[in-house]
Amino acid sequence: MHDIMIRGGLVYDGLDPVPQQLDIAIKDGLIQAMAANLTADAKVVISADGAIVAPAWVDIHTHYDGQVTWDSEMNPSASHGVGTIVMGNCGVGFAPVPKGGEQDLIDLMEGVEDIPGSALHEGMPWGAWETYGEYLDLLETKTYA
Numbered sequence: 001m002h003d004i005m006i007r008g009g010l011v012y013d014g015l016d017p018v019p020q021q022l023d024i025a026i027k028d029g030l031i032q033a034m035a036a037n038l039t040a041d042a043k044v045v046i047s048a049d050g051a052i053v054a055p056a057w058v059d060i061h062t063h064y065d066g067q068v069t070w071d072s073e074m075n076p077s078a079s080h081g082v083g084t085i086v087m088g089n090c091g092v093g094f095a096p097v098p099k100g101g102e103q104d105l106i107d108l109m110e111g112v113e114d115i116p117g118s119a120l121h122e123g124m125p126w127g128a129w130e131t132y133g134e135y136l137d138l139l140e141t142k143t144y145a
Contacts, residue, residue: 001040001041001042002025002026002027002032002040002041002042003027003028003029003042003043003044004025004026004042004045004046005024005025005026005038005040005041005042005044005046006024006046006048006053007023007045007046007047007048008021008047008048009021009022009024009049009051009052009053010048010051010052011024011034011053011054012052012053012054013034013055014054019052020036022034022035022036022053023035023037025040025042026042055083056082056084057082057083057084058083058084058085058086059077059082059084059085059086060086060089061089062077062085062086062087063087063090063115064085065087065088065093065094065109066094066109066115066120066123066124067123068085068139068142069138069139070124070125072142072143072144072145073144074145078144078145090112090113092108092109092113093132094109094135095129095130095131095132095134095135095136096130096131096132097126097129097130098130099127099130102126105120106120125138
């Protein structure tokens with residue numbers, strides 16, 4: 001028995017340019033089968049009739065370098081179906097930052113990325129990292145939607 005069955009949705013799987021009306025069987029968080037009219041049983045059945053079913057999107061250009069330290073839901077991206085984000089692709093970021101260099105980065109991001117300085121000043125846990133590795137270590141401690 002599967003954990004979840006999504007029935008009758010119009011599936012855009014990223015492999016075929018033409019969407020297909022399919023059922024999707026999921027067990028232990030993994031897709032086990034995708035086919036029209038699956039006969040397998042599931043603990044939870046979700047009707048997707050009239051709905052589009054698609055994998056989470058990848059946003060390849062974000063400005064979440066600061067927001068990622070305080071927003072576990074990464075709004076508005078998560079609510080729009082984004083499951084993976086790419087950060088640091090503008091050539092600037094919040095690491096490395098030497099002690100006392102925080103305001104320089106806030107000023108830079110406020111000017112270049114139009115991120116409000118007050119949000120960065122109040123929202124980021126300044127002092128929790130200096131090196132890029134320490135910044136990544138901090139992000140590893142976070143839980144995201």
